[in-house]
Amino acid sequence: MSYFIKLGLTITTAIVLSGCASGLGGGNVSPQQESALGAQQERQVLSKVRLIRSGRLYNAVRNVGSRIARVSGRPDFRWRYHLVNNPRQANAFVLPGGKVFVYSGLFKYASNEAELAAVVGHEVAHALRSHGVKGAARKQKAGLIGALLQVGMGVAGVNPQTAQQVNQVYGQGATLGYIRPYSRQNETEADSIGLMLMAKAGYDPRAALRFWAKFGRQGQRVPEYLSTHPAPASRIANIRRLMPQALALYKKSRYARRR
């Protein structure tokens, strides 16, 4: 989704595990290695965040997560879904091998399970496509993303409020270790695959349009040229284009039939 948080260990560990000394490519990590890496990172994140382990929002995360995991086609992944108690962060991220973290602040924009499924589907798609591990090596030379953002903002003349928001987001990630945004192409791919996943899991894919429209209007959105994330308009155009295919999957899903 946005402003992805990765731990400092991601990069070195991914490269060591893949035996890829050049640091390029990085896609040669086996599913077992990826799973081990994700589990290690999950433990580190869990030591630094406060989780919500009961209640309506927790149940929604677990329910959506298990339905999407069931249609992911990867029963070998050890899918885990955590709800982080942080009402000020409207965000979610995934670690390699399928460890999904949703921040409670996301529920400002996700008003029901179908809208939440748009986000969870997107995160699961990143894990399925190994975007995290593949991107880690590639981004190795990017250095301090925070510093780059500062420079980028100076050049682009972004207003101080936006600059402050970027810094807040970066600060949040810095406490966890490292921020590594996915490429725009990865983001679009995650949107596309995520849409099909939510539909297969029996969630009306049109909820994705509602969610991303609301999310796109949020104050702390980073401008597209800084974030590498699709601007709301291009994101929504892509989802609209895929909607007939997603609706067909939705109508075939066992959950939809049951209703």
Ligand SMILES: [Zn+2]
């Ligand atoms: Zn994403």
